Amino acid sequence: MALLELDDVSVHYGRIQAIHDMSIHVEEGEIVSLIGANGAGKTTTMRAVAGLLGLSGGSITFDGDDISRTKAHLRVVRGISLTPEGRGIFPSMTVLENLDMGAYARKDKSSMSADFDRVFDLFPRLKERQKQSGGTMSGGEQQMLAIGRALMAHPKLLLLDEPSMGLAPQFIRQIFRIIKEVNQQGTTVLLVEQNANQALKLANRAYILETGRITREGSGAELAADDSVKAAYLGG
Ligand code: ATP
Numbered sequence: 001m002a003l004l005e006l007d008d009v010s011v012h013y014g015r016i017q018a019i020h021d022m023s024i025h026v027e028e029g030e031i032v033s034l035i036g037a038n039g040a041g042k043t044t045t046m047r048a049v050a051g052l053l054g055l056s057g058g059s060i061t062f063d064g065d066d067i068s069r070t071k072a073h074l075r076v077v078r079g080i081s082l083t084p085e086g087r088g089i090f091p092s093m094t095v096l097e098n099l100d101m102g103a104y105a106r107k108d109k110s111s112m113s114a115d116f117d118r119v120f121d122l123f124p125r126l127k128e129r130q131k132q133s134g135g136t137m138s139g140g141e142q143q144m145l146a147i148g149r150a151l152m153a154h155p156k157l158l159l160l161d162e163p164s165m166g167l168a169p170q171f172i173r174q175i176f177r178i179i180k181e182v183n184q185q186g187t188t189v190l191l192v193e194q195n196a197n198q199a200l201k202l203a204n205r206a207y208i209l210e211t212g213r214i215t216r217e218g219s220g221a222e223l224a225a226d227d228s229v230k231a232a233y234l235g236g
Contacts, residue, residue, distance in 0.1 A: 001064060002025035002026060002027050002028075002061075003026055003027060003028040003062065003063060003156065003157060003188050004025065004026040004049065004060070004061070004062055004080075004157055004188075004190065005023075005024075005025045005026075005060070005061040005062075006022055006023055006024050006025070006045075006048075006049070006058065006059075006060050007023055007058050007059050007060075007061070008021045008022070008023055008057060008058035008059070009021070009022045009023070009045075009048060009055055009057065009058035009059070009060065010022070010055065010056045010057035010058055011041075011044050011045075011048050011053055011054075011055060011056060012056045017056075017212065018041045018044045018212050019041050019044055019045060019048065019212045020212045020213045021057070021058065021213075022045065022058070022209075022212075022213070022214055023058075023214070024207055024214060024217075026157065026188060026190050027188075028156075028188055029183075029186070029188055030188055030189070030204045030205060031179070031180070031183050031188075031189040031191060031202055031203050031204050032189070032190050032191070032203060032204065032205050032206065032207070033191045033192070033193055033199040033200060033202065033203035033205075033206040033207075033220065034190065034191070034192045034193075034206070034207050034209055035193060035194075035196045035199060035200065035206055035207070035208050035209065035223075035229075035233055036192075036194070036208065036209035036210060037194070037210070037232075037233075038194070039211075040209045040210055040211060040212070041209055041211070041212040042161070042162070042192040042193075042209060043085050043161055043162075043192070044212075045192070045209070046082060046084075046085075046159050046161045046190075046192055047082075048060070049080065049082075049159060049190070050072055050075060050080060050082040050159060051067070051070060051071060051072035051074075051075045051080075052072050052082075055068055062075070062078060062079075062080060062157070063078065063079065063156065065078075073105055076105040076153055076155075077105045077106075078156075079154075079155050079156035079157060080155060080156070080157050080159065081102075081150040081151070081153040081155035081157070081158055081159065082150065082159040082161065083146045083147050083149075083150045083158070083159065083160050083161060083163060084146070084161050085161040085162045085165065085192075086165075087142050087143055087145075087146040088146065089134040089135075089142050089145050089146050089149065090134055091133065091134050091135025091136075092133055092134075092135060093133065093134055094130065094131050094132060094133055094134070095126050095129050095130050095131070095132055095134060095137075095145060096130045096131065098134050098145055098148075098149050099116065099119060099126075099145070099148055099149055099152050100152070101149060101152075102148070102149035102150060102151070102152030102153050103115070103152040103153060104153075105153055106152075106153055106154055108154075111154070112152070115151065115152050115154055116152075118151065118185070119148040119151055119152065122148070122151075122178055122181060122182065123144045123145075123147075123148055123178070125141055125144060126141070126144055126145060126148055129141070138171075139166050139167055139168075139171070140167050140168065140170075140171030140174070140175070143163055143167060143171070143175060144175070144178075146163075147160070147163065147175075147178070147179075147182075151182065151187070155187060156187070156188060157187075157188045157189075157190060158182065158187050158188070158189050158190070159190050159192075160179065160189060160190070160191045160192065161192050162192055162193060162194060162195075163175050163179065163191070163193075164176070164193065164195045164198065165194070172195065172198065176198050176201075176202055179191065179202060180202060191203065196229075196233035196234055197224075197234055197235075199220075200220040200221075200223055200224040200229075200234075201220060201224065202220065203219075203220035204219065204220065205217070205218065205219055205220065206218065206219075206220050206223050208223065208229065208233075216229065
């Protein structure tokens with residue numbers, strides 16, 4: 001049984017259909033990447049999985065239950081945590097306060113200090129800057145904070161929407177290394193990226209999304225070696 005399964009999912013914005021009959025699955029322990037150009041529907045997919053957008057067709061199953069109509073905050077409680085595009089940290093709050101906000105939905109507060117430790121082990125920079133306000137940190141540090149905040153909910157499934165966007169190359173490498181580490185620690189990852197090169201390298205499996213439709217599926221290595229994928233997404 002897949003941890004996450006989208007079955008014939010459609011999403012509309014008013015009369016515009018952004019996602020067409022999408023079927024994808026993410027197995028427990030995997031990193032799955034969803035690759036697509038600007039406007040392909042990557043963010044829409046993530047928001048639908050997180051419960052921030054309703055479906056106009058199809059269903060979403062998580063951990064064996066149909067969550068298609070489950071409210072967003074209850075999906076967090078069930079174990080789905082989103083790091084949104086553009087990070088969405090609280091700029092006037094400190095690093096520590098931002099991380100605390102990520103833990104709001106958890107029932108088990110007793111293991112919270114272990115999660116603080118985990119986040120600070122993954123991101124020593126955040127530990128050094130606990131008292132600094134989020135908005136004064138660099139783009140890369142804010143991305144780390146956004147991922148750290150999502151991890152404070154102790155998710156089974158981490159949704160990452162373009163974590164490398166707008167970052168300098170050294171931060172991009174670091175973010176991808178950390179995603180791998182988070183996954184090795186037992187968190188399943190669904191990653192949306194325009195940076196197809198890195199995202200395919202990292203992924204167990206990947207899907208190509210074009211104008212709201214899945215057009216290809218395969219292992220990361222398979223798709224990275226494919227000529228048409230190379231031409232469209234890997235700079236030829
Ligand atoms: P990007 O990388 O630019 O964020 P994306 O792959 O995440 O692209 P989406 O943001 O999911 O793409 O957008 C998918 C389609 O839905 C696009 O055609 C977009 O114009 C449209 N769309 C997105 N948000 C809205 C909205 N609030 N109202 C109407 N149309 C929207």
